[in-house]
Amino acid sequence: MARLDPHSYADRAQAVTKSFDLALEVCFVSHTLRGTVTLHFAAPAAGTLDLDTRDLVIEGASVPFVLHPAEPILGSRLELTLPPATTAVELRYRTSPEASALQWLFPEQTASGKHPFLFSQCQAIHARSVVPCQDTPAIRQTYSASLDVPAALRGVMAAAPLGRQERGERAVERFVMPQPIPPYLFAFAVGEVVSRELGPRSRVWAEPSVVDAAAREFEGVESMLEAAERLFGPYDWERFDLLVMPPSFPYGGMENPRLTFLTPALITGDKSQVNVVAHELSHSWTGNLVTNANAEHFWLNEGFTVFAERRILEALEGAELAALHAALGREELDKSLALFAERPELTRLRTALTGVDPDEAFSIVPYEKGYLFLKTLEATLGRERFDVLLKTWLSEHRFGAVTTSDFVALLERCEPGLPQRVNAAAWLDAPGLPAHHWQPASARLERVRGLVGRLPTAAEGQSFTATEWQLFLEATPSPLPVEACRALDTAFALTACKNPELLVAWLTLATESGDAAVLGRVEEVLGRFGRLKYLKPLYRALLARPDTKPLARNIFDRERPRYHPIAQQVVKGLLEAASA
Numbered sequence: 001m002a003r004l005d006p007h008s009y010a011d012r013a014q015a016v017t018k019s020f021d022l023a024l025e026v027c028f029v030s031h032t033l034r035g036t037v038t039l040h041f042a043a044p045a046a047g048t049l050d051l052d053t054r055d056l057v058i059e060g061a062s063v064p065f066v067l068h069p070a071e072p073i074l075g076s077r078l079e080l081t082l083p084p085a086t087t088a089v090e091l092r093y094r095t096s097p098e099a100s101a102l103q104w105l106f107p108e109q110t111a112s113g114k115h116p117f118l119f120s121q122c123q124a125i126h127a128r129s130v131v132p133c134q135d136t137p138a139i140r141q142t143y144s145a146s147l148d149v150p151a152a153l154r155g156v157m158a159a160a161p162l163g164r165q166e167r168g169e170r171a172v173e174r175f176v177m178p179q180p181i182p183p184y185l186f187a188f189a190v191g192e193v194v195s196r197e198l199g200p201r202s203r204v205w206a207e208p209s210v211v212d213a214a215a216r217e218f219e220g221v222e223s224m225l226e227a228a229e230r231l232f233g234p235y236d237w238e239r240f241d242l243l244v245m246p247p248s249f250p251y252g253g254m255e256n257p258r259l260t261f262l263t264p265a266l267i268t269g270d271k272s273q274v275n276v277v278a279h280e281l282s283h284s285w286t287g288n289l290v291t292n293a294n295a296e297h298f299w300l301n302e303g304f305t306v307f308a309e310r311r312i313l314e315a316l317e318g319a320e321l322a323a324l325h326a327a328l329g330r331e332e333l334d335k336s337l338a339l340f341a342e343r344p345e346l347t348r349l350r351t352a353l354t355g356v357d358p359d360e361a362f363s364i365v366p367y368e369k370g371y372l373f374l375k376t377l378e379a380t381l382g383r384e385r386f387d388v389l390l391k392t393w394l395s396e397h398r399f400g401a402v403t404t405s406d407f408v409a410l411l412e413r414c415e416p417g418l419p420q421r422v423n424a425a426a427w428l429d430a431p432g433l434p435a436h437h438w439q440p441a442s443a444r445l446e447r448v449r450g451l452v453g454r455l456p457t458a459a460e461g462q463s464f465t466a467t468e469w470q471l472f473l474e475a476t477p478s479p480l481p482v483e484a485c486r487a488l489d490t491a492f493a494l495t496a497c498k499n500p501e502l503l504v505a506w507l508t509l510a511t512e513s514g515d516a517a518v519l520g521r522v523e524e525v526l527g528r529f530g531r532l533k534y535l536k537p538l539y540r541a542l543l544a545r546p547d548t549k550p551l552a553r554n555i556f557d558r559e560r561p562r563y564h565p566i567a568q569q570v571v572k573g574l575l576e577a578a579s580a
C-alpha cells in the first residue's frame with residue numbers, strides 16, 4: 001500500500017482515473033442524488049482499486065466490490081477488483097441526505113422563498129460524498145455530467161454547459177469539463193437562478209431578486225481578468241462566471257473553475273468586498289492550475305492566491321488599498337496564531353495532517369503566513385526577479401500537483417542560496433512567524449493605526465472607508481470598557497451598519513467587551529449568514545464570557561439546520577471546546 005495523500009485511499013500502485021462520465025438525478029423530496037458514474041483509466045489496469053466514498057449506498061458495479069466500514073475523516077473505502085486489462089468501471093449509487101458536500105435548502109432559506117436550492121462544496125475532501133472517486137488533488141480528471149432536475153429549476157455547474165432538454169416535469173442539463181481538475185473543484189448548484197452578462201467571458205448567476213444588484217457589484221470583472229492576465233499569463237479556463245449563493249454558503253467564495261461561487265454578503269453596494277472576487281479569480285492560476293498535491297501543502301494554494309489577489313488590487317486600486325488589506329490580514333493572522341497556541345504544529349506552512357481532518361486544521365494561517373513568506377521573498381529579491389520566479393512556477397506546474405519541496409527546489413535552482421537567506425526552514429517547518437518578515441507600510445495605514453486607542457472624531461470616523469473601519473476595529477485591543485463601546489456606537493452607529501465585514505468586526509469586539517446592547521444584532525447576523533468567517537469570531541466571542549455562553553448554545557440549537565454541514569461541524573467543535 002502506497003497512499004498518495006493522507007486524506008484519500010488512492011494508492012499510487014493502482015489504476016489512475018483520467019476522466020469520468022456522471023449522471024445525477026436530483027430528488028428534492030428525499031434529499032438524495034441517484035448517480036451513475038463511469039470512471040475511465042489512464043491505462044488498462046487489473047487487481048485492486050480503492051476509491052473514496054462517504055455515506056454512499058453502492059447499488060451496483062460492473063466489477064466485484066466491497067464497501068468497507070467508514071473510518072473517521074476518510075469515509076469508507078470502496079474496494080473494486082478489476083479483471084485484467086480493465087479500462088473503465090461503472091458504478092450505480094445513491095447519496096445520503098447527510099452528504100457532507102451537499103446542502104439542501106428549503107424554499108424559505110432562499111431569497112425568493114418559492115423554490116428549494118441545492119449546492120455542493122467539495123473542498124477539502126467532500127467530493128467523495130457525491131461521487132465515488134479517487135478524491136485527491138494529486139489525480140486530475142476531466143468529466144462529463146448530466147443533472148436531471150425539476151423543470152422549474154436550473155442546474156449550473158463549474159463546467160461548460162452543453163444544453164438543456166425539458167421532459168415534462170423534469171429537465172436534463174448537460175455539461176463537459178475539458179480541463180483536468182482535482183476532484184475538490186467538482187461543483188454544481190440547482191435552484192431558481194437567472195443570469196446577467198458582465199463581460200465577454202463572464203456572467204453572473206443569482207436568484208432573480210438578487211441578480212441585478214450582483215451585476216452592479218461585480219461589473220468590473222473583465223478589467224480584473226485583464227489585470228490578472230497581465231500579471232500571471234493567459235487565463236486558461238475560457239469562462240469566468242459567478243454564482244451568488246444563498247446566505248448559508250459557508251465561505252466568502254469557492255474558486256470552482258469556470259463558475260466561482262460567492263456569498264451574497266459580498267453585495268454591499270460599495271464594491272468594498274470585490275477583493276474576494278480577485279481572490280477567487282487568482283485561484284485560476286494558483287490552486288486550480290497549480291494545485292497543492294494534498295492538504296498538507298494548502299499554503300501553496302492559499303498563500304499564493306492571497307499574494308496574487310493583492311497584486312491585482314494594487315494594479316487596479318493602488319498600493320494604499322493593497323497595504324490596508326495586507327494589514328487587515330496581519331491582524332487576523334495574529335489572532336489565529338494566538339488561537340492555535342495549543343496546537344502550534346498547525347501554524348507551520350508545511351503541516352502533517354495524517355489523522356487530522358482538513359476542515360478542522362483550516363485557518364487563516366496558510367493564507368496570511370504564506371502571503372508574508374512570499375512578500376518576504378519578493379522584498380529580498382526585488383519584484384522583477386520574484387516575478388520571473390513566480391511565472392516559472394506557474395508554467396512548470398501548469399495543470400499539475402505540487403508540494404512544498406517542489407517550491408523549495410525551484411527557489412534553490414533559480415536563486416541559489418535564497419532559501420537559507422530568508423530562513424525558509426523557519427517559515428515552512430516551524431510554528432508561528434519568523435522574526436524577520438515583510439511588513440505593509442502606507443500613509444493611510446499609519447493614519448488608521450494612529451487613531452487606535454481613542455474615539456475618532458466625527459470627521460475622522462466619517463472619512464474612513466469600510467476597510468479602514470474594519471482595520472481600526474480589528475486593531476483595537478479587546479476587551480474595551482463597555483462605556484467605550486457605547487461611545488463608539490453612539491457616534492458612528494456601527495450596530496446598524498450594513499456592510500457585514502465591518503459589522504462582524506464591530507460585533508465581535510463589542511461582544512468580547514461584554515456590551516449587551518449588541519447581542520440582538522449578533523443573534524440576527526448568526527441567523528442570517530452561514531459564512532464561517534462571521535460565525536467563528538461571533539460564536540467564539542459569545543463563548544468566551546460566562547454571561548453569554550448559554551446564548552451561544554441557544555442560537556446554535558435554533559440556527560443549526562440553516563447552516564451548511566461543514567459550518568455545523570465547525571461551530572459544534574467550538575461549542576465542545578468551550579465546554580471541555
Ligand SMILES: [Zn+2]
Nearest residue numbers: 279283302305
Ligand atoms: Zn482561496
